[in-house]
Structures are given as structure tokens and as C-alpha cells.
Amino acid sequence: MKVLFLGSGTSTGVPVIGCDCEVCRSDDPHNKRLRASVLVQTESTTILVDSCPDLRQQALRHNLTAIDAVIYTHEHLDHTAGFDDMRAFCWRREDRLPLYAGSSCLEHLRRMFAWAFSENNTYKGYIRPDAHDHAGAPFVIGDIEVTPVLVQHATVETYGYVFRSAGRSFGYVPDIKTLPDASRPLLMGLNLLAMDGLTTREHHTHLNVADNVALMQELQPERGLLTHCGHAVDYRTITRELPSFMAPAYDGLELEV
Template identity: 60%
Template sequence: MKVLFLGSGTSVGVPVIGCKCAVCRSTDPHNKRLRSAVLVSSSTTSLLIDFGPDLHTQALRYDVTAVDAVLCTHEHLDHIAGFDDLRAFCWERTERLPIYSGERCKAQLSRMYPWAFAPGGYRGYVRAQGICHAGAPFCVGDIAVQPIPVQHATVETYGYVLRAGSASFGYVPDVKQMPDSSRELLRGLDALAMDGLCFPQHPTHLSIDENIALMRELAPKCGIVTHTGHRVDFNQLAAYLPDFMQPAFDGLELSL
């Protein structure tokens, strides 16, 4: 299984428009973060997780030309505002593009983009099949997907664990807390990427220290901090993290 980080930034991206902080002025490409999304691929199947406003740039930069299905974590715009660019993944398909999400996100997508879910649909535009997974496991091709309910603001939000063969990857980009039942599902993975917005406490996202504490408990072989804001310098974060952890960056690729 391969995992490609298409974006590793928080909702406003990094640099932040108009900000003159050291990270926003940095010339290190590791400090340029598009909105968070990942592409997960097996030998036969590829899944996109989230489609934020940078999807067009990401698809061109990383040559993403087809996906078998899309998973959505939640309805915040940094995760769904690139919906219209999913059309490029629909042109070669005879069937609708499956978009898996929780119930509330499915309803929100149908409200925002009703034409994409209408019977028949419009030629050349997104033709989507909204699928509510209701938190239950499912498969897309040879990738098994386990949705992980987490707490993030007041919005119904899911992380996902994906397994292909013996490889496992967990992705939880937006989270503040999670119930014990979700922690059990995230234990001992090959790699786990989780929300680490900033060093200070934040009401709706894990801080870096909260991320590290949770990673120590969940004990992946490799822990990755993602959805990171502009107050966090890549190299400083890399030096701060324990040995089994690393910061995500745009273009990071894992072979599991």
C-alpha cells in the first residue's frame, strides 16, 4: 500500500494570506502546506481522502488522474470545497463516483451540490453516488476501510483505517478527542497520521503535545503529524518529535 500526502496544512493553508511570520516567509518547501488530503493506493485500487480547495493544484502536481472512490472525513470546507474538481475523475467512468462519508456530511454535500447527486446528472460534471457508511466497515476493491468516529468541534467527523494485505494506515486529520472504542481501532498500525495544529492548546484540534501523548498510547510503527498550521516550522517540529514520529509534508510518500 502506498500513501501520498497531497496536502498537510490546516484550513487556511500555509503560508497564510497576508501573514509575515517566519514560517509563512520561509523558503523551505516543507513549510508550504496545501489543505490536508491523502491518496491511498494498492496495486489495483486508489482512494482519495478529502477534496479541499487545493484539489486542482494537488491533482496536477502529483499526477492524480483517476480514483476508484473518495472518502470524506467531515463537512468543513477545507475538506470538501474542491468538490467540483472531482469531475475529472468522473469523465472516464460509466458509473457514478462513490463518495463515502458520515450521514451528516452526505446530507451537506447533497445540499451544496444537488446537481451532482440528481438522477441522470449532467454530462461532463461530477456524477456522484453519496454513500453513508454509518461508521461501519466496508471495502473498495482490495482496500478494507474502517471509519473511526472522533470528536472535532460539533461536526460529525470520521478518521479512517485502511488495510491492504498486511499493511495498515490510519488517517485522522481533524480531531480533539476520541472515545475509547475508536482508540482501540487505531492501536498498533503500520502508520498513523493525526491532527497536530499548533503547540498551544486549541478548542477543536489536537495540539502537538496532545498528538504525541495520543501517539504514544496508540503506538503506531510510524506516527505522522498533519493538518499543521503556520506557527509550526517543519524542522523545529521534526527535532521536537520522538524517534518514531515525523511531521507530514506535501509530497510525503509512505510505502507500507
């Protein structure tokens, strides 16, 4: 299984519009962050996680022309606003594009993009989703097993996901403030785990870097990554401060799990 970080940034992206802090002015390409999204791939299956507002740029950068399914973590706009750019993934397929989300996110998508979900949407140029409410239960796409992991983030229903294929596992939790006890076993001992590391200060809806490290140390993945990072996170500084099994993700990072 391969994981490609299409974007590793928080909702503003980095640099932040109008900000002249050191990270926003940095020349280090690791500090240029598009909004958070990953591609999970095997030889036969490609899954996009979230359609962020930078999806067009991400698809062009990585020559991404087809996906087998899209999965949503939650309804915040930094994870959904690129929905319409998935038209390009529908032009080349006869059937509808499989889309998986929890109930709340799906309801939000149906409201925001009502025309796409309409029974009357038969025009080939539009995005034509085949929507599934996973309701927190595991599901399978091609040769990848997907397990939703309910987490607490702001006031919206939010999921992380664990992807498993050929005995390997990858957990992706871009937006989380706390991990409920019931979800904890699902994220234990994975091969790779990427989790919210928004900032270096306290934050009321996201883990900060110290919270992330503490939770990683409990969950003990073989390898841990910070993602969904903002402009308080300088790539080189944070890399030095993290335990040896951890690193910050960055845009374009591709890993074999």
C-alpha cells in the first residue's frame, strides 16, 4: 500500500494570506502546505481522502486523473470545498463515483451540492456520486479494507480512517481534539499513523504538537506523522524536537506502508 500526501496543511494553508511570520516567509518547500488530503493506493485501487479546496492543484501536480472512490473525514470546508473538481474523475467512467462519508457529512454534501445528488443528474460532465453512509461501520474498496474511527473535533461528527491491505495498516486522522476511549483500540499499533498537529500552542478544536506526541506514544505506531499543520509549525525545528519514530508530513511525501 502506498500513501501520498497531497496536502499537509490546515484550513488556511501555509503561507497564510497576509502573514509575514518566519514560516510563511520561509524558502523551505516543506513549509508550503496545501490543504489536508491523502491518496491511498495499491496496484489496483486508488482512494482519495477528502476533496479539499486545493484538489485541482494537487491533481495537476501528481497527474491524478482517476480514483476508485472518495472518502470524507467530516464536513468542514477545508475537506469538502474541492468537491466539484472531482468532475474530472467522472468524465472517464460510465458508472457513478463511489463516495463514503458519515451521516452528518453526507447530509452536508447533499445540501451543498444538491444538483450532484439529484435523481435528475444524468449529464456526463457533472460529478455523479454513488453515495454511501458508512455509519461508522467498516467497508471495502477494491483490495483495501477501510475502518472508520470516530473522533472528537469541534462540534461536528468527525472520522479518521484505518486502511488495511496485504497485512499492512495506515491510520489517517487529520482533524481531532480528543480520541474517545471506544476508538482507541482501532488506532493501536499501526504500521503508519498520520495525525493532527496543527500548532505549538493550546488549541480548542485540534491536537497541538505536544498532544499529538503524547497520543502517538500511547498508540505506538511503527511510524508517526504530523499533518494538518499550520504556520506555527516550522518543518526543520519540529523535526528536531520529535521522537525518532515521528516526523512532520509534507506535501508530496510518498510512503510505502
